[in-house]
Amino acid sequence: MTTASLSEGLSVQRNVIGALILREIHTRYGRDNVGYLWLFLEPAILAAMVALIHIGGNSHLTGSIGPIPFALLGYTTFIMFRSIFTRADAVLETNAPLLYHRQISIFDMVLARALLELASTIVVLAVLFGIATLAELAHPPERPLALLAGIGLLWWWSLALSFLICAATNENRLVTKFVHPISYILLPISGAFYMLDWLPRVYRDIMAWFPMTQMFELIRYGMFAAARDDYVQPIYIIFWCMLLTFLGLLSIRAVRRHVHIG
Amino acid sequence: MDSRTPPYLLQQADIAPRAGWLRRHRWFIAIVLLPTTLVALWLFLFAADQYESEAHFLVRKADQGQSGSSLPGFAQMVGLGGALGGGGEAVSVADYLDSHDAVMAADERLDLTALFRRPEADFISRLWYADPDAEDLVRHFRGKVDVAYDIDTGITELAVRAYRPQDAEALTTTLLQLGEERVNALNERGQEALLESARRQLDEAEADLGRVSGALAAYRRSERQVDPTLSGRAGTELETTLRGELAQLRSQDAAMSGIAADSPQRVALRRRIAAVEAEVAAAEARISGGRGLTAAIGNFEDLRMRQEFAAKRYELAAGMYEKARSDALRQNLFVVRIVEPNLPERALYPRRITIVLTVLAGLALAYGIGWLLLAGMREHAA
Numbered sequence: 001m002t003t004a005s006l007s008e009g010l011s012v013q014r015n016v017i018g019a020l021i022l023r024e025i026h027t028r029y030g031r032d033n034v035g036y037l038w039l040f041l042e043p044a045i046l047a048a049m050v051a052l053i054h055i056g057g058n059s060h061l062t063g064s065i066g067p068i069p070f071a072l073l074g075y076t077t078f079i080m081f082r083s084i085f086t087r088a089d090a091v092l093e094t095n096a097p098l099l100y101h102r103q104i105s106i107f108d109m110v111l112a113r114a115l116l117e118l119a120s121t122i123v124v125l126a127v128l129f130g131i132a133t134l135a136e137l138a139h140p141p142e143r144p145l146a147l148l149a150g151i152g153l154l155w156w157w158s159l160a161l162s163f164l165i166c167a168a169t170n171e172n173r174l175v176t177k178f179v180h181p182i183s184y185i186l187l188p189i190s191g192a193f194y195m196l197d198w199l200p201r202v203y204r205d206i207m208a209w210f211p212m213t214q215m216f217e218l219i220r221y222g223m224f225a226a227a228r229d230d231y232v233q234p235i236y237i238i239f240w241c242m243l244l245t246f247l248g249l250l251s252i253r254a255v256r257r258h259v260h261i262g
Numbered sequence: 263m264d265s266r267t268p269p270y271l272l273q274q275a276d277i278a279p280r281a282g283w284l285r286r287h288r289w290f291i292a293i294v295l296l297p298t299t300l301v302a303l304w305l306f307l308f309a310a311d312q313y314e315s316e317a318h319f320l321v322r323k324a325d326q327g328q329s330g331s332s333l334p335g336f337a338q339m340v341g342l343g344g345a346l347g348g349g350g351e352a353v354s355v356a357d358y359l360d361s362h363d364a365v366m367a368a369d370e371r372l373d374l375t376a377l378f379r380r381p382e383a384d385f386i387s388r389l390w391y392a393d394p395d396a397e398d399l400v401r402h403f404r405g406k407v408d409v410a411y412d413i414d415t416g417i418t419e420l421a422v423r424a425y426r427p428q429d430a431e432a433l434t435t436t437l438l439q440l441g442e443e444r445v446n447a448l449n450e451r452g453q454e455a456l457l458e459s460a461r462r463q464l465d466e467a468e469a470d471l472g473r474v475s476g477a478l479a480a481y482r483r484s485e486r487q488v489d490p491t492l493s494g495r496a497g498t499e500l501e502t503t504l505r506g507e508l509a510q511l512r513s514q515d516a517a518m519s520g521i522a523a524d525s526p527q528r529v530a531l532r533r534r535i536a537a538v539e540a541e542v543a544a545a546e547a548r549i550s551g552g553r554g555l556t557a558a559i560g561n562f563e564d565l566r567m568r569q570e571f572a573a574k575r576y577e578l579a580a581g582m583y584e585k586a587r588s589d590a591l592r593q594n595l596f597v598v599r600i601v602e603p604n605l606p607e608r609a610l611y612p613r614r615i616t617i618v619l620t621v622l623a624g625l626a627l628a629y630g631i632g633w634l635l636l637a638g639m640r641e642h643a644a
Contacts, residue, residue, distance in 0.1 A: 008642075009640045009642040012643060013639050013642045105638055197413065201412065235620070239623070242627040243627060245631050246627050249634035250634065253638075
């Protein structure tokens with residue numbers, strides 16, 4: 001009985017998540033197509049700005065890492081984190097009526113959104129880096145598997161955090177006020193726009209304990225030949241992600257019965 | 263059926279309490295407890311002790327205070343710092359010690375295969391092949407030897423793990439020696455290259471100077487004079503004097519026009535005039551005639567200038583050579599040992615408790631997540 005109900009449950013859940021993703025696409029990008037465009041334009045504009053700053057001197061960062069691909073990579077991946085993280089508080093607000101259907105769980109909603117963000121990030125990254133490569137501003141990823149692993153870990157981390165935020169905002173609306181400030185604080189300290197190598201040793205040793213810096217190091221290691229993975233400790237990152245996932249799953253499970261539907 | 267009740271609570275509870283506990287927690291036991299126990303058993307009963315020996319050193323240039331990069335971080339972050347570098351010499355030893363080159367050199371001295379396959383080594387952590395190819399040996403070496411270079415301080419930390427304390431110390435010492443030898447080799451090569459090029463320039467300048475001086479000497483020999491300019495000036499002076507004398511004689515002659523032309527006085531005077539005229543003509547011819555002085559002075563000046571130039575070049579090259587020699591002595595790289603290799607007394611590796619706790623916590627978390635996910639999945643089916 002258990003395995004049968006499990007496989008049945010799995011297939012239902014897969015359908016639910018698929019449907020939620022479609023719904024999300026419609027509500028988000030359906031009305032005006034500029035929504036799609038923004039996904040590409042935002043990092044592209046940043047890259048253009050960085051290019052402008054560096055137009056004078058041909059100063060390269062470290063070795064073969066150009067400033068433009070560096071900023072592009074950091075920004076697109078950070079955007080993924082930011083949109084999963086900051087939109088988590090609105091998940092229940094916008095989707096609560098769906099919980100009338102008992103096949104749909106909070107987990108499904110959060111996961112669907114996160115999957116959509118992951119997909120769009122990878123597409124944006126591929127398109128922008130494709131263009132940059134054609135323009136000879138960037139090179140194709142040096143270690144694609146490490147790049148994917150880095151993005152995957154960052155996504156996992158974002159997902160786990162968004163479970164927690166989703167549950168917390170439902171319990172106390174005040175949390176919403178903190179989500180955006182936190183995401184802004186994380187922008188400079190996450191490691192999306194600097195390498196740990198650039199920091200003086202004192203700060204580097206502290207920052208290296210923050211899992212996000214390691215994830216971005218891993219992402220850069222995957223993209224650039226000259227980047228190094230000296231500070232990346234996969235087991236450490238995975239531990240953080242597992243711990244947060246566990247707590248997050250527990251919390252959304254606890255929260256479900258408190259959700260006010262409609 | 264209440265979907266919120268964990269599934270194990272739904273099992274029938276009329277089994278004997280102990281067997282019931284086992285049955286109810288069979289997944290937890292299978293996924294978390296059993297693997298952890300196996301890992302712990304392996305680590306505590308079978309895994310071989312590994313002793314760690316450590317050494318720290320600094321690679322310094324004699325004429326520099328510090329060989330680490332002096333400008334870490336922020337300037338580069340803004341993009342002003344240029345390439346991160348400068349510490350090339352400092353990082354060279356760390357780079358070398360991590361390379362196949364060092365592995366092969368160490369293998370020649372210590373027989374690494376035997377060292378990594380001591381009888382007391384367990385079969386998971388030891389080198390797997392009795393006759394490893396170079397790649398396997400290098401990979402195993404990198405697993406046992408950590409070389410960490412710190413950009414800020416320039417200190418390289420070398421840590422070696424082996425199955426016997428003596429082995430760990432021997433390998434660390436050997437690696438340090440290899441590093442020092444490599445630095446010496448780099449020095450020699452650098453000095454040789456530097457001195458070689460300076461020496462070659464000096465030789466060229468010397469040969470050039472010799473050639474020009476030889477040409478000058480040959481010229482002097484063929485012209486039979488030391489310095490045509492001087493002889494030219496002397497010739498001109500002589501001509502001027504002679505012309506003065508001639509003019510005087512002619513005016514004397516004119517003044518004596520009253521006296522009979524064939525008087526012995528006038529005859530003598532006319533002879534003198536003729537002689538002086540011949541002298542003047544000869545002097546004129548010497549100064550400006552065919553292969554005369556004008557051409558000689560031109561050639562001579564040319565040669566002398568070339569000689570001067572060659573002499574200056576030689577002087578410069580000699581100075582550079584001296585400087586290169588002193589630089590070569592001064593720019594020596596050398597390894598400064600900060601922490602000498604130690605003979606470990608207690609085995610710190612493998613870190614048994616840490617590993618067991620990590621495995622336990624990781625599996626427990628995985629179990630919890632899995633359980634929550636599966637429970638969520640089941641809800642959909644209900």
